[in-house]
Each structure stands twice: as C-alpha cells, then as structure tokens.
Amino acid sequence: MFEMPQEMGLIAIAVRQTQGKGCGFNVTNSNPTICINDLITEYNKEHGAELQPLRADCLIARMATVLEKLIDTFQDQGPNGILPLYYKYWVHSAQQVRLGSAEGPKVWIVGLDDSGFLLVHQENGDVVTVHPDGNSFDMLKNLIVPKQR
Numbered sequence: 001m002f003e004m005p006q007e008m009g010l011i012a013i014a015v016r017q018t019q020g021k022g023c024g025f026n027v028t029n030s031n032p033t034i035c036i037n038d039l040i041t042e043y044n045k046e047h048g049a050e051l052q053p054l055r056a057d058c059l060i061a062r063m064a065t066v067l068e069k070l071i072d073t074f075q076d077q078g079p080n081g082i083l084p085l086y087y088k089y090w091v092h093s094a095q096q097v098r099l100g101s102a103e104g105p106k107v108w109i110v111g112l113d114d115s116g117f118l119l120v121h122q123e124n125g126d127v128v129t130v131h132p133d134g135n136s137f138d139m140l141k142n143l144i145v146p147k148q149r
Contacts, residue, residue: 025063027056079114087111092118099130 026035037053044051073081087093093111097120098104107120110127118130 025056025059027054027059083112 026033028037029035030038036059040051040053043049070082070085092109095109097107097109099107099120105122107122109118110121111119113119113129115129119127120130121127
C-alpha cells in the first residue's frame with residue numbers, strides 16, 4: 001500500500017466535510033488558507049525532497065484505488081482488518097480532553113467502540129463510549145461538549 005511521510009498523511013486527512021455527505025481536498029488553491037501542494041512545497045524545502053505537486057485527477061484516482069482496497073479488506077476481515085492502519089494515522093490517540101466544559105472531567109481518547117463511537121478512559125479507570133447524538137468534539141479547545149441546538 002502507498003506510504004506517505006506522516007506529515008503528508010495528515011495533510012490528506014485534512015478534508016472538508018459537507019453536511020456529512022462527502023468531502024473535498026484542496027489540492028491547488030492557496031487561498032484563503034493553504035492547499036496540499038503548498039504543503040508539498042514546504043515539505044520539499046524542509047527535507048531537501050523532490051516530491052512532485054499533486055494533480056487533482058491523480059489524487060482522485062489514487063484515493064479511489066486505496067478506498068477500494070480498504071473496502072475489500074473490511075468486507076473480508078471486518079473492522080479489525082483496517083483498524084491498525086486507521087489508528088496508525090489517527091491524531092486523537094491518547095489525546096486528553098474534557099467532557100462538557102473546560103472544567104469538566106478529564107478523559108483520554110483511547111479508540112472506537114464496536115459501533116464506531118469514541119471510547120474515552122476516565123480518571124477513575126472506567127472506559128466509556130461518548131455518543132455523538134448530543135455531543136460535538138471541539139479539537140481547538142480539547143472539549144467534548146453538548147451540541148448547541
């Protein structure tokens with residue numbers, strides 16, 4: 001399977017979700033924020049590398065191929081067939097967050113339960129599932145908070 005340097009792997013994960021129905025990759029548009037090709041240029045400068053800029057059509061083709069292999073693995077082996085790879089690049093491993101508010105109980109993210117919900121380890125030693133039906137994950141503040149309705 002294609003292996004990217006971790007920095008580039010994280011870039012590929014930086015997608016923009018649209019109403020939970022899809023995602024997009026900013027490959028070439030430097031404005032208003034940054035794009036994958038800007039990060040490739042920066043990576044090349046910092047590491048003396050010569051990675052080529054991505055083309056959107058090549059990225060789409062590669063993502064479709066990788067997704068097809070992941071789906072095949074999932075269908076053959078179930079979640080345990082892909083979870084090790086998922087966790088390898090997962091940015092939340094052992095991340096400390098607070099539940100409810102900045103003063104709420106401290107927990108550590110430990111993974112996903114069998115239904116795909118977030119598992120957290122509490123200070124008292126219990127591991128519990130945090131369901132998304134009433135919660136949002138604010139990564140900038142390291143909070144899992146009730147959704148604003």
